[in-house]
Amino acid sequence: MVSIFDLLKEYIESGRIKLDKSKIHHTYTVHDPCNYVRKSQIAFGDNYGELSRWVAKQCIDESLYREMCEDYMNNFCCGAGGGAWAMPYDEERLAYGKVKADQIKDTGAEIVIAPCHNCRDQIMKGLPKVHDMGNYHETLYTWELVAKALVIEPWSQEEIDKAHAERDAQFERDGVELEEEE
Amino acid sequence: MGEAIKVDRKNRKIPVVPEMADRCYTCGTCGGGCPATGLVPGWDPRKAIRAIVFGMEQEVIDSKWPWVCTLCGRCQYQCPMGIQLMRTFRACRTARARDKVPGPIHKGTMMNLERGNNLGIPRDDFLFLLAELGVEMENDEEQPCPGFYVPVDKEGANIIVTINSKEPFGEPDDMKFWWRIFYAAKEDWTVSSVNWEGVNWGLFSGDDPSMKIQVARVIENARRLKAKTILYPE
Numbered sequence: 001m002v003s004i005f006d007l008l009k010e011y012i013e014s015g016r017i018k019l020d021k022s023k024i025h026h027t028y029t030v031h032d033p034c035n036y037v038r039k040s041q042i043a044f045g046d047n048y049g050e051l052s053r054w055v056a057k058q059c060i061d062e063s064l065y066r067e068m069c070e071d072y073m074n075n076f077c078c079g080a081g082g083g084a085w086a087m088p089y090d091e092e093r094l095a096y097g098k099v100k101a102d103q104i105k106d107t108g109a110e111i112v113i114a115p116c117h118n119c120r121d122q123i124m125k126g127l128p129k130v131h132d133m134g135n136y137h138e139t140l141y142t143w144e145l146v147a148k149a150l151v152i153e154p155w156s157q158e159e160i161d162k163a164h165a166e167r168d169a170q171f172e173r174d175g176v177e178l179e180e181e182e
Numbered sequence: 183m184g185e186a187i188k189v190d191r192k193n194r195k196i197p198v199v200p201e202m203a204d205r206c207y208t209c210g211t212c213g214g215g216c217p218a219t220g221l222v223p224g225w226d227p228r229k230a231i232r233a234i235v236f237g238m239e240q241e242v243i244d245s246k247w248p249w250v251c252t253l254c255g256r257c258q259y260q261c262p263m264g265i266q267l268m269r270t271f272r273a274c275r276t277a278r279a280r281d282k283v284p285g286p287i288h289k290g291t292m293m294n295l296e297r298g299n300n301l302g303i304p305r306d307d308f309l310f311l312l313a314e315l316g317v318e319m320e321n322d323e324e325q326p327c328p329g330f331y332v333p334v335d336k337e338g339a340n341i342i343v344t345i346n347s348k349e350p351f352g353e354p355d356d357m358k359f360w361w362r363i364f365y366a367a368k369e370d371w372t373v374s375s376v377n378w379e380g381v382n383w384g385l386f387s388g389d390d391p392s393m394k395i396q397v398a399r400v401i402e403n404a405r406r407l408k409a410k411t412i413l414y415p416e
Binding site for chain 1: 215217218221222246249250251252253254255256258259260268284285286287290306309310313314316317325326327328329330331333334335336341346348356358359360362363365366367368375381383385386387411412413414415416
């Protein structure tokens with residue numbers, strides 16, 4: 001079992017992926033999902049507050065980073081945690097999220113990095129509908145940010161041919177037929 | 183004058199042991215720092231804990247409180263007496279009758295047990311979608327990834343990854359973020375064709391048996407396919 005942060009750290013530090021910090025020029029902040037930080041600390045005795053920020057800073061220049069909460073163990077929930085995004089209490093969920101919206105506004109950041117599906121949906125699709133979030137204009141998953149900053153080097157012809165052979169065998173086995181080949 | 187409250191310490195839905203609630207000094211640290219305070223009239227974390235201590239747990243269980251609370255754990259982390267508020271409020275969710283669980287999280291949990299994912303996406307549709315998106319990635323104008331495909335049920339991969347069903351259901355392009363990273367890293371990875379769900383709604387609905395089944399499936403997939411590592415991007 002490996003967390004997304006541990007895996008991304010390994011990829012970045014070992015040079016398995018290359019990131020270009022000059023692709024994005026917007027100010028950004030990092031949200032702390034309860035499950036990756038506080039609840040991880042409570043349940044497992046460790047948390048990803050530092051590493052989550054570190055990964056983001058490998059993708060956009062650190063000078064553009066704006067801290068949302070120095071004390072990440074006490075950062076606030078987005079308001080949609082615990083399944084609340086899917087629950088019918090929209091009014092309460094959005095009122096709860098005002099704390100998060102105010103935090104984001106206070107940072108002055110344009111991009112919010114959210115390493116959680118649920119937090120991302122609340123910050124991207126929920127909060128901007130009802131709260132003033134200042135300079136904010138978009139939310140990215142941590143792995144979405146990494147994918148944006150990624151320098152993709154195409155594989156060699158040999159690698160491509162091998163992958164195509166494996167793919168074709170898999171499609172044959174599973175009965176997958178695509179209308180148009182390549 | 184009303185009658186004094188008699189606290190039945192034996193027959194309780196939410197067990198009151200010192201770790202759960204008995205030690206509460208009613209200091210209000212929990213409620214003071216909780217964004218949900220005031221959202222459900224009559225309730226905040228401190229009041230809910232006091233109600234449970236006094237044997238009024240059914241009122242808490244029947245209220246919206248344990249569901250508007252997002253189980254963020256901030257109260258529990260700060261409680262000077264070490265009371266496990268988050269665990270207690272989740273126990274209130276567990277004590278709610280299953281047909282009274284708000285929203286789709288219980289229905290989704292049952293759907294998951296029956297069909298392998300919370301949204302009931304059929305296997306063939308899932309595999310076809312992965313195949314189509316793979317071709318799109320190969321031919322992408324901005325970031326072409328020649329040779330990319332989604333390895334399904336590949337034995338002995340380094341990483342097996344779960345999928346959040348909302349993505350194949352409604353936001354399929356969002357799966358490509360991880361896939362581009364795997365492509366660039368030349369990762370040896372795979373996805374299971376069955377029980378690939380990464381979202382565990384039993385955790386949120388307070389349904390421990392279903393939650394454990396969901397976790398066991400993720401592990402079972404890894405064992406069946408002899409994958410070395412589970413990546414759980416939730």
